Amino acid sequence: MGVDVTKILDGLKDYGPKFVLIVRHGELDNPTNIVYNRDSVMKIPIHLSDLGKDHMRKTGKLIKVRAFNLTKILVSPETRAQESAHELNSELNLPTETVDDLDDVFAPYPYQQGWTMDKLIELEGNNYILPDSETPESVTQRILQTFSKTAADLKVGQAAILLSHGDPIAFLANMLDSNSIPDPKNLRNLIYPAKGQALVAVIGPDGKLFTLYLLNEESGKSTY
Numbered sequence: 001m002g003v004d005v006t007k008i009l010d011g012l013k014d015y016g017p018k019f020v021l022i023v024r025h026g027e028l029d030n031p032t033n034i035v036y037n038r039d040s041v042m043k044i045p046i047h048l049s050d051l052g053k054d055h056m057r058k059t060g061k062l063i064k065v066r067a068f069n070l071t072k073i074l075v076s077p078e079t080r081a082q083e084s085a086h087e088l089n090s091e092l093n094l095p096t097e098t099v100d101d102l103d104d105v106f107a108p109y110p111y112q113q114g115w116t117m118d119k120l121i122e123l124e125g126n127n128y129i130l131p132d133s134e135t136p137e138s139v140t141q142r143i144l145q146t147f148s149k150t151a152a153d154l155k156v157g158q159a160a161i162l163l164s165h166g167d168p169i170a171f172l173a174n175m176l177d178s179n180s181i182p183d184p185k186n187l188r189n190l191i192y193p194a195k196g197q198a199l200v201a202v203i204g205p206d207g208k209l210f211t212l213y214l215l216n217e218e219s220g221k222s223t224y
Contacts, residue, residue: 019159026052055196060091
């Protein structure tokens, strides 16, 4: 009896990967070097710089060249993230949805005290020991929930973009990589993409993470 190869290949389509692209917003216009936070905390929202806009357009072009079967962009409600999504989408032309769980860490104290980034660097970026800060567990839980739902809603071969902020992305990426929440004191020494960069999470047929890599010109061969 002959083998119907076409049927076999068609069946395999149900077992292919899904892709979630996790993108950090672009560089900011922050001449006073303040420790910024959510729009609701600051008197004036912080915006993308011209360099940041260029970063996001370049990232959009890189994503476009890789020919992902993209469905949508989910984005943090912050002004800097919304502007990043706009620039990214100038290349991709996708539906965009604002998702509160992709928001930046709520950490108002440094801004309220008028800190500059130098002061935060002294703490190794660890906002989490300061008054009123959101916990690492809360940040990880909410962004992981969005990631999981996004991946579950995708069909085989499809991809979606999550556009968020440095610490939430780092907590998510390191949780996916090691199945544990990293110590905030060491967060910036682990998987922590630069502004404007994208990580690609490849979800296997079993619904689990197959690999995680940094999207760049050598796409797929890079690590974080």
